[in-house]
Amino acid sequence: MNPVGQPLKQRPLSKGLIISGIIGIALFIMFQVFPSLLGGVPEGNTAVISKDVARSNAAAFAAEKLGYTVSDGEWNITYQSDSSFFGYMSREKLLEDYSKKKLDQRYPYDVYHAAFTPAGQNGTLLTVNLNMYTGQAVSFARGAAVPGGNSRSGAHSIAASEEQTPLSLAQKEQLARPWLKEWGVNPAKLQIEPGSSGGSGLTYTDSSVTVGESRLQYQFTFDGGDVSSFKPGFTAPGWHTSYVDSQKSLATKMTLYGYGLPTIALGVLALIYSILKRSHTSFKRGLFLSTVHFLIMMATTYNMLPETSGDNVEARVTAIVMFVIYALYSLLMSSLLYFSLVGGDGLWRKEEGMNPWPRAKEPGYGQYVLDSIRAGYVWAFVLLGVQTLMFILLSLTLHNWSTTDASQSPYNMRYAWLLPVVAWLAGLSEEAIYRLFGIRMLKKIVRSTLVASLITTLIWAFGHTLYPIYPISSRPIELTVIGLLFSYIFLRYGFIAVMFSHVVFDSILMGVTLIFMKESVNVWAGIFAIVMPFLVAYIVYLFNRSRTPEEPEAANTVV
Incomplete structure (x- = not known):
């Protein structure tokens, strides 16, 4: 960080730091x-099928196996994941065995969920889940079994008097038998789960096929004399589900009290100090x-909003309301960024005489930015290595594990290739709020740069506890180490360098995620995301080449 009024000069990269960066990126590639x-693709498969193929396969299954004509309506395809069962296997180290037995092909935990809405109707008529790699239908639900569905829609509606007559166990078994045979299962080798035959359901268990404590089950529900849903597969044990629920509750409290309220307080203080240090x-x-931050947030919001099925008024109103809420949130966060930039800059210049x-x-601004992006990449490599070592250490000590989160998956984005722009949101806002402004603000109270850095790092770390990584305590531990390194980078190299290091760090993680999707557009988008920070810095350099104080100021500058 340079003193105010002095020519800009970025701190040179030492040989030891460059070697550490090489080791860090090597560890990341080797262990992550x-x-x-x-291990990301089931054996015998190459890549995830497209959503168009999923639509075609779902329509074919609905017509051939369920007797529905689905030409007049819309299929909405989303990615869904059984995060509870996946988390259980991850926790108990069962994923490799599950794949070796090829259970992930017949009973996948990740599926394309195809929901069909007839033209002019509000409710979903039926849903079909498909293997994301083979396109094979693996479960379905229709009529009353579909949330918001209409049990009288389609070819299987029957008289009301018949619907009101409960089915006997023998009738349910007779209806279920053809579907079990369709799946290549001998009903004689299955056991009826005690207590499952009451009401509208029936569950068979195959005790010969187990995954840890979980046994293979075939779950049926019935409506009006026909099978309304069929779902084969596994479920996580109850104790695991209870544990995850308690961890989610703890994460919510950490996010609210450890991150949300302190961040709001920092925002208020940033506004105050922007005014006090305006000179x-x-x-x-x-x-x-x-402004750039706000536009990126809005683009990201649009990209992550669920695609509505059908063109009904209720769906459109819901989408509009959600978009307005996210727009107001984006405006709030961009305002917080703005006052953190202004207030943080003023505090450092006034209190420390430094130019962060x-x-x-x-x-020297152009060359300074170019040197900062070099530092950003090297430090990002170091951080990736440190993160990898933290994962290994936490796995050995706290036995941490992670699971899937369909709500954040690029498969549920309108344009998966836009995922890496989120890296710029984090790099801009988090480094401005918790490093540029937060450290110097809290130093006024605690009188220690280290303690101030630790407090702001903890606030930042608590904001990441809702990620599906357990136990929840492992996430703040990992990010406290990462956050303190970000603080060190800021204090030594300044805001631009730490912003770039954060952006590069996240861009590599997100870029690799896109590359794993294996579609050509996403692979190239992932590669571009990794090199984009350098391209941005180089453009800034071209518009702001080094000049002496006597040289006239260039007509065009990029800030």
Whole structure:
């Protein structure tokens, strides 16, 4: 970090740091990339099928096996995952065995969920789950078994008097038998789960096929004399589900009290200090980055909003309301970024006489940015290595494990290739709030840079506890180490360097995720995401080449 008024000069990269970066990226590739690359696709498959193929396969299954004509309506395809069962296997180290037995082909935990809505109707008529790699239908639900569905829609509606007559166990078994044979299962080798034959359901268990404590089950529900849903597969034990629920509750409290409220407090203080230190900063400076941040947030929001099935009024109103809520949230976060940039810049200049965030018109700015992106990449490599070592250490000590989260999956985004833009949101806002502003603000209270860095790092770490990584305590531990390194980078190299290191760090993680999807557009998007930070820095350099104070200021500058 340079003193105010001095020519800009970025700290040189030492040989030891460069070697550490090489070791870090090697560890990341060895322990995170290769295992995911080798174990990410079920044996015998190459890549995930497209959503168009999923639609076609779902329509064919509905017509051939369920007797539905689905030409007049819309199929909505989403990615769904049994995160509870996957988490159980991850926790008990059963995933490799599950794949070796090829159970993931007949009973996949990740599926394409195809929901059909007839034209002019609000409710979903039927759903079909498909293997994401083979396109084979693995379960279905129709009529009353579909949330919001219409049990009288389609070819299987019957008289009301028949619907009201409960089915006997023998009748249920007779209806279930053809579907079991369709799946290649001999009903004589199955046991009826005690207590499952009451009401509208029936569950068979195959005790010869187990995954840990979980046994293979075939679950049926019935409606009006026909099978309304059929789902073969496994479920996580009750004790595991209870544990996850308690961990989620703890994560919610950590996020609210450890992250949400302190971040709001920092936002209020940033507004106050922006006003108090206005003579040492400029209210114009943060406008560009805050505007970019808002536009990226809005694009990301649109990209992650679920695609509605059908064109009914209720779906459109819901989508509009959700978009407005996210727009207001985006405006709030961008405002917090803006005042953190202005207030943090003013605090450092006034209280410390340091220049953490140089202006484009300052001598040496272009070269400073170019040197900062070099530092950003090297430090990102170091951070990836540290994260990898933390995962190994936490696995050996806390036995941490992770599971899937369909709500954050690129498979549920409108355009998966847009995923890496989220890296720029984190790099801009988090480094401005918790490093540029937060450290110097809290130092006024605790009188220690280290303690201030630790407090802001903990606030930042608690904001990541809702990720599906357990036990929840492992996430703040990992991110406290990462966050303190970000603080060190900021204090030594300044805001631009730490912002780039954060962006590169996240861009590599997200870029690799896209590459794993194996579709050409996503592979190239992933590669581009990894090199994009350098391209941005180089463009800034071209528009702001080094000049001496005597040289006239360039007509065009990029801030």
